[in-house]
Amino acid sequence: MLSRQSAQTVRDTLPAVGASLGTITELFYRRMFEERPELLRDLFNRANQANGAQREALAGAVAAFAVALVDHPDERPDAVLGRIANKHASLGITSDQYTLVARHLLAAVAEVLGDAVTPAVAAAWDEVYWLMANALVAMEARLYARAQVEDGAVWRTMEIAERHEETPDAASFVLRPADGSPTGPFVPGQYVSVRVELPDGARQIRQYSLSTAPGRETWRITVKRERSADGRVPEGEVSSWLHAHARPGDTLRVSLPFGDLLLPEGDGPLLLASAGIGVTPMPAMLEHLAVASPDRAVTVVHADRSPALHAHRRELDALVGRLPNASLHLWYEDTADHPDALADHVNEGWADLTRLSPSPGTTAFLCGPLSFMKAVRTDLLAHGLDPGAIHYEVFGPDLWLSK
CATH class of the missing domain: 3.40.50.80 (Nucleotide-binding domain of ferredoxin-NADP reductase (FNR) module)
Incomplete structure (x- = not known):
């Protein structure tokens, strides 16, 4: 996978890069959002950016991928990537967006590590990034092909047919295609993305598992209203909006189903x-x-x-x-x-x-x-x-x- 020279360079610099990944990912997101503020408004989860969870997840994924490359050079660490690819497909991510990420992520590495980033080090980590990015692009292309859609064309308009209050903090929404077409197949365990427009104009996206089996004329999602630590002030932007505003007859933008939590075939326990x-x-x-x-x-x-x-x-x-x-x-x-x-x-x-x-x-x-x-x-x-x-x-x- 990695060239021999890059593998040794990555192995030598992994401790320094790994120790700085939190700072690197923070700088990466800040610079990318300064250039493309619409990404934070309409694609990335603003709450996870604010609390640092997305930065932490990215740092963990990059570190795990790099470690797998140097420890198992003859294997591609697809297990690290499968969950990410499904999440990206549910958001409609396309291959051209990886070039934007590469520019800001590698620039953040250079700025944080300074003189330690020699041309050889920069080339080695550029190779790591593009091995990861190209593997994700290929996986996502297969997911789009399996769904029989063009890359990124995962969104459809669904109408809320029913709403049920499951608990004081959880409501289920029964969805059907607004144009009367079939809901389409999915595998139990998969999820869909839901995009809503918030009062400030942001179009935020969240994922929700499909909570009934396939084969029906409708889908169902169940949404818990997320709250802050004191239990009083709503914290989840999308869940709070759905609980407050989504009613039968309203429409939502919903993605096709994705996810890799899939039941195995056979009769095993x-x-x-x-x-x-x-x-x-x-x-x-x-x-x-x-x-x-x-x-x-x-x-x-x-x-x-x-x-x-x-x-x-x-x-x-x-x-x-x-x-x-x-x-x-x-x-x-x-x-x-x-x-x-x-x-x-x-x-x-x-x-x-x-x-x-x-x-x-x-x-x-x-x-x-x-x-x-x-x-x-x-x-x-x-x-x-x-x-x-x-x-x-x-x-x-x-x-x-x-x-």
Whole structure:
């Protein structure tokens, strides 16, 4: 992958670059947005820019990619890139945008590291960037081709057919194409991007899992209203707008479905573990399994603050009931409002999978806060699960590699 000379240069400079990546990515985004302010207004998540999460995720991805290149020179680290490519496709990213990124990112490297960036060092890291960028461009091109659209042409107008209040902080929106065309296929576990115009004119984008199985005339997304730490002032720009304004009959700009949290074919055992609003892809997976593989062994785990705040709680219970070889395990920090708090499958406290015994060959899917997913992964590895059989989905910037 990397030329021999560049590989040695990257190996030698990786500690210095890695230690400065936070500063580099901060300078990169600032310079790019100064030149192209519309990117921050209409493409990038302003909240994640403000709290630094996007910078941290970019730094983690670049570092992981560079390490993989020098440690495994005969392999392309596609596992690092697949999730990024799907997110980019859901945003309609096109190949020409990588040239803009290259110019500002490599200039930021040169400015932060100063005289340490010799022509050889600059050439080596330019090679790293374009190996990463070209791999992403190729992956995204395949995703667009599979969706049968031109590169970046992922947006369509959807009408809100129904709205349902799932919990005090979560609402689901049933969507149908505004032009009467079919919704189109997707795979359980995938998500769509939703673009809304905010009061200041910005057109911000967020991703939401499709929370029902494919094959219907409608799609459904479930949106949690994000709040600030004090629990009072709305923090999520798009989620707050949807909760306040989106009603049946309104239209939204919605992307085609993307995402790589996909159920494997076959009849092997599955474990679906979620926490909070991370539950949203699970009903789609379970509904699909009830039709396509009803006898498959499935262990369903969910953790939440309380039953009243558990979105799709009754639906989850009903779907597990349709699968004869499925079991449900719930953990709540507070079970006081649970109608059957003493049931065997309801537990109080934090999710603890050490008491479960996943079958050999189990494939696990995790969705929820990063701390929850890392704790569950640790429990599953202790049970002997293959690390390659544990998959996860992150809502927002993927900080797994940077923590």
